[in-house]
Amino acid sequence: MDLPELNYRHVVNGEKLVIAIAQDYKTEEVLMVAYMNRDAFEKTIETGKAHYWSTSRNQLWFKGESSGHVQEVKEIFTDCDQDALLLKVKQVGAACHQGYYSCFYREIQNNGQKLEIVKEKVFAPEKVYGE
Amino acid sequence: MDLPELNYRHVVNGEKLVIAIAQDYKTEEVLMVAYMNRDAFEKTIETGKAHYWSTSRNQLWFKGESSGHVQEVKEIFTDCDQDALLLKVKQVGAACHQGYYSCFYREIQNNGQKLEIVKEKVFAPEKVYGE
Numbered sequence: 001m002d003l004p005e006l007n008y009r010h011v012v013n014g015e016k017l018v019i020a021i022a023q024d025y026k027t028e029e030v031l032m033v034a035y036m037n038r039d040a041f042e043k044t045i046e047t048g049k050a051h052y053w054s055t056s057r058n059q060l061w062f063k064g065e066s067s068g069h070v071q072e073v074k075e076i077f078t079d080c081d082q083d084a085l086l087l088k089v090k091q092v093g094a095a096c097h098q099g100y101y102s103c104f105y106r107e108i109q110n111n112g113q114k115l116e117i118v119k120e121k122v123f124a125p126e127k128v129y130g131e
Numbered sequence: 132m133d134l135p136e137l138n139y140r141h142v143v144n145g146e147k148l149v150i151a152i153a154q155d156y157k158t159e160e161v162l163m164v165a166y167m168n169r170d171a172f173e174k175t176i177e178t179g180k181a182h183y184w185s186t187s188r189n190q191l192w193f194k195g196e197s198s199g200h201v202q203e204v205k206e207i208f209t210d211c212d213q214d215a216l217l218l219k220v221k222q223v224g225a226a227c228h229q230g231y232y233s234c235f236y237r238e239i240q241n242n243g244q245k246l247e248i249v250k251e252k253v254f255a256p257e258k259v260y261g262e
Contacts, residue, residue, distance in 0.1 A: 002243070002244060003243045004239055004243060004246045010141075010143075012141075019150060019164055021152055021161060021164060023161055027159075028158075028159035028160070029159070030152060030154055030161065030217050032210065033150055033152060033164070033210070033215045042243075045239075045242055045243040075238060076238065076239040077235035077236075077237060077238050077239070077249075078235065078237050078239060078246070079163065079164070079227075079234035079235050079237075080227050080228065080229045080231075080234045080236070081234075084164045084234075084235075085239075086161050086235040096210075096211050097211065098211045100211075103210035103211045103212075103215075104208035104209065104210050104215075104217045105208075105211070106208060106209050106210075107206060107207065107208050108135055108176075108207040108208070108209060108216075111176055112133070112134045112135060112173075112176040113133060115135045115209070118208075
């Protein structure tokens, strides 16, 4: 597949990666950040659904494969040095495996003294992923 | 300084880092993504202005130090596994050294076949950074 050349300069366990940010295409809420290797980028373009590279499992990660919480990709942008992607997505269910719509559900408050949950849970993780 | 413990799991040239995304606090436009080490995070909290770790120069990077295009930090969020931060900022000038308000000024179009500039330049880089 003839893809734009990205700068896969982020290396984790020998895998060459770009940073990929997912943002809700309507509300503009930032949902999560992960990595993609070239294969994940290609699969994302091919299928229209976000694929990442899991640096913990060292394998291709089709987001929502087990939970059904897939991300339908509406637009993809790249940054000035082409080592990062911004995906505008329609999020099915929720992005975060902890049950929140966005992974960024905690705010650092009081000059760094306090970590506060500022979002509502939208699903119970144990019902989606098992106990 | 007593900061929340983040997971500085992204290692570049031996430096332990978290990913840091900057987002316009009003329009929610994603401006850029970079890294922070613990020192950059602490300086960001202390000063209220975004500091990153430059992985190309291997040094602390006070965003806007030379250009004046600083980021006043309004809110900071952290994600589920605490290896990434989301900063909601008031961007002075523009975030991108290429002259665009956001670094994500190019869209990947036509199933990955085309890379198109979709934003307007807001300043001339050579006037800010020199030729």
